[in-house]
Amino acid sequence: MSYGALHVARTGLDAQGFRMQVIANNLANVNTTGFKRDRANFETLGYQIMTQAGAPSSAENRYATGLNLGTGVELAGTSRMETQGTLQTTGNALDVAIEGAGYFQVQMPDGRTGYTRAGNFDRAPDGTIITPDGKPIQPQIQIPEDATSVSIGADGTVSAQVAGQSEATELGRIEIARFANPSGLQAIGDNILVETASSGAPLVGAAGEEGRGTLRGGMLEGSNVNVVEELVDMIETQRAYEVNSKMIQATDEMMKNATQTL
Template sequence: MTNAALHVARTGLDAQNERMRVIANNLANVNTTGFKRDRAQFETLAYQSITAPGAPSSADNKFATGLNLGSGVSIAATSRIDTQGSLQQTENALDMAIEGGGFFQVSQPDGSIAYTRDGSFTLSDQGTIVTSDGMPLEPQIQVPDGATKITIGADGTVSAQLQGQTETTTLGKIQTARFTNPNGLEAIGNNMLRETAASGAPQIGDPGTDGRGAVRGGNLESSNVNIVEELVDMIETQRAYEVNSKLIKATDEMLQYANQQL
C-alpha cells in the first residue's frame, strides 16, 4: 500500500513540475506581442476498484459507495486563454492589432499558411508587407517605392499616397482567419500557430465581419499574461510540490519503521 502511495506522490511531483513549466513560459513571454497565456489542465489516472458500488455486501444489502483507490494525476492538456491583450500605440503605420477574434495569415517558406496575433509587420526589399522574419502577409500586399502616409482601415484596407498624386490609393485588403476551435491550433514557435484537425478549417474573410475583429493600424496587441496571477499560480504550484515531497518522505519513514519492527 505504501509503495502505491510513493507512486501517487511521484505523479503529483511530475504534474506540478510540468505546471511550473507552463507558468514559466507564460512569464517568459510577458512582453511577447500577441502572446496568449496557457493554462495546465489536470486529470486523474486510472482507479483501482476494490469494491464496486452496488455490489452485494450481504444477502439483503448492497454497497452504497464502494471502494476505489486512485493511482495519481497527470497533465491532460494545456489550453490557450484567448482573452484580448491591451492595445499599444506604436506610431508605426505597418504595425497592426486585431481587436476581437481572428488571426493574421502568414505564408511559410514551405508554402503552408500559419496564423498569428503578432502584427509587427514591415516592408521587404521588394516592398511586400512581411513579418520580422521576412515571411509575407497573406494575401500579399505590395507597397510602391516612395509611398507615404500608409494607413490601414478597420476593415483591413491598406491605402497610401503615391508620388505625384494628391489623393490616397488603395493598395490591397488584409483578410483575417477565424476558427471554430482556436484552442485546437498548434503552436509552432515564432508567434505562429498551425491549423490542425481539432481547430477546424480557417474561415477567411474581411476583418470586422462574422466574428473577426477589426484591424487597428499603428497598434500592437500586448501579451495577455497577468504577472500577479502567474505569481499566485506559481506559489500554489510550489506548495503542492512541497506537499507531495513531504508525502514521499512520510511514506519512506513508514516503510523504514515497518522494516525495523517486523
C-alpha cells in the same frame, strides 16, 4: 499500500512540474506581441476498484459506497486563453492589432499558411509587407517605392500616399482568418500557429465581418499574461510540489518503520 502512495505522490510531482513549466513560459512571454497565455489542465489516473459499490456485503446487505483507490494525476493538456491583450499605440504605420477574434495569415517557408496575432509587420526591399523574420502576409501586399505614407483601415484596407498624386492609392486588403475552435491551433514558435483537425478550417474574410475582429492601425496587441495571477499560480504550484515531496518522505518513513518492526 505504501508503494501505491509513493506512485501517487510521484505523479503529483510530475504534474506540478509540468504546470510550473507552463507558468514559466507564460512569464517568459509577458512582453511578446500577441501572445496568449496557456493553462495546464489535469485529470485523474485510473482507479483501483477494491470493492464495487452496490456489491453484496452479506446475504442481505450491499456496500453503499464501495472502495476505490486513486492512482494519481496526469497532465491532460494545455488550453490557450484567447482573451484580448491590451492595445498599445506605437505610431508605426505598419503596426496593426486585431481587436476581437481572428488571426493574420502568413506564408510559411514550406508553403503552408501560418496564423498569428502579432501585427508588428515590416517592409521587404521589394515593398512586400512581411513579419519581422521575413514571412510575407497573405494575401501579399506591396508598397510602392515612392510611397510617402501608408495607412491601414479598420477593414484591413491598406492605402498609400504616392508622390505626385493627390489621393491615396489602395494597395490591397489584409484578410483575417477565424476558427471555430482557436484553442485547437498548434503553436510552433515564432508567434506562429498552424491549423489542426481540432481547430477546424479557417474562415477567411474581411475584418469586422462574420465574427472577425476589426483592425487598429498604428497599434499592437500586447500579451494577455497577468504577472500577478501567474505569480499566485507559481506559489500555489510550489506549495503543491512541496506537499507531494513530503508525502514521499512520509511514506518512506512508514515503510522504514514497518521493515524495522517486522
